[in-house]
Amino acid sequence: MNSSELLAALKQQAEMINATMREDLTTIESPLLADIINHAIFQGGKRVRPLLTMMAATLIGPPPADTPRLAISFEYLHAASLLHDDVIDHADLRRGKETANKIWGISPVILAGDFLHARAMSLAGAVGGRAGMEIIGQATAAMVEAEFLQMQIAEEIIPDDANYFRVLMGKTAALISAACEAGVVHAGGNAEQRRALRVYGTNLGLAFQIVDDLLDYLGDPARTGKAVGNDFQEGKMTLPLINTLARADEKDRDLLLALLKGSAAERQKQVASAHGLINKYQGFAVARQKAQDLMDEALSGLKIFSDGPAKDTLIGLAHYVLNRDK
């Protein structure tokens, strides 16, 4: 499967996922609630999580007819967490568009997040049964625990990379892994197949976030829609920086730490020199290698499955995540 075939296949599935969500959301009564949820869900989005559920199920055999309704529960949970995250971060913009809390204020947005959250869990339970519930329940708990761990380590001067990975695991990888695993279970996969997709999803999620962190420094703003070095300006500690702090000599480390403790305005002026220091200590290269290693491990787990379009798509998705420029 070449990359344009992959994109066409994904686009078709994404449209089916969108149609399933539109149908499911017709029960909403309040016009304001419907507006917020439409804003949260139908402003684009690649539907990565539901697509993974569909593909993982298809690996095992023809997916049961209700698989799309299980799949959308992961998109809902993702959207719910973005709604609450933007309230918590007082964010006005997400991917260049006004956030729901900027438009409607925090109260209805907290509630709309609760609604999507509940709807996600209901669907996972109704379609996926006890196993579906257990998978999504564990992912949700992991997401909340990761937010608390992140608050806790924000107070450390130099986070170690074990804690960094624990946060990524909960904030990004747990839900992606759950989306994959739920698809396998729903299609009747066995324990080995379940484990393979859990590993695939976890590693894909971790690699996805590392590539995101790299693009923040190295991406083309015209493609990513974000200013170069945005994370550094915000004092956000991501893997390239953590790698560098761990390897730099005392002078360079003190320089970086002083910048990180200083003002955002000062950091904004020093993005280029931070970039230079990260390069000097190969912080970008080490992070990219880590993403590559994770992806190799993700893909090695897929060897137990016979070849076919679903497996091709999962492999294609992994390559896409690693090589994307936005």
Added chain:
Amino acid sequence: MNSSELLAALKQQAEMINATMREDLTTIESPLLADIINHAIFQGGKRVRPLLTMMAATLIGPPPADTPRLAISFEYLHAASLLHDDVIDHADLRRGKETANKIWGISPVILAGDFLHARAMSLAGAVGGRAGMEIIGQATAAMVEAEFLQMQIAEEIIPDDANYFRVLMGKTAALISAACEAGVVHAGGNAEQRRALRVYGTNLGLAFQIVDDLLDYLGDPARTGKAVGNDFQEGKMTLPLINTLARADEKDRDLLLALLKGSAAERQKQVASAHGLINKYQGFAVARQKAQDLMDEALSGLKIFSDGPAKDTLIGLAHYVLNRDK
């Protein structure tokens, strides 16, 4: 069963519910998350919702051993909604104690609410299966929809009592009814028994809230822990006031509406005259009669069950709700 026997029986069950929650919450990793959840759950609370699940199950037969774990899901959902409500209302105090958002700020409290919400749904699904999930899912959706309806009707000058009851139905009665229904289903009750407990729970929830609204005007502050006429001071439209506005002559109605549109400081001075007007048009008496009628309907549904301690407790609870003074 006399009232002190009832209270002793309820207290013993409530301790069992507390022990079940403490055991269930040991999986929490973050110390801050554990602190917030302890504050939200273990600062008192009568455990009405889990007790109803236990009693409803016991009506059908000896409750399955895992019923307490289903029961606590309703306490979690209740606590989650209070956490988010207090964030939304910027409330500093609840029942005379500092709210979690006052102590820890809104971010961790939104997340702690999400955690309890997810844990509630997980338990309902894991213990109650698809039926448990459906019941709790519908109750959660109803709770959110009711918050939106309330925002919408806050803009109306005189809410009609149909809308007032629709809000109560979602905000209070839906969860209480769900707690009752889930107990019946879990114990293997039939459709008629399910319906009887749904009606009991809905009416109990509605009556509970009406009595709350009455106590706000008529209660003894030393017992209720709230200032007399607090709802009126906040311009909150509850049943005694809605009844009065619907029955008052033009002059009295205009007087009340002017107060409601005016300043809180002015309303504070005029609590006694509002009280007098509500009395003049029997706003309190009509509301109390409504609570009584709802309770009669709640109890009439229990006739299909044979007598015994569980039924006695449910009847006793209804009388307690109607006659409480705090």
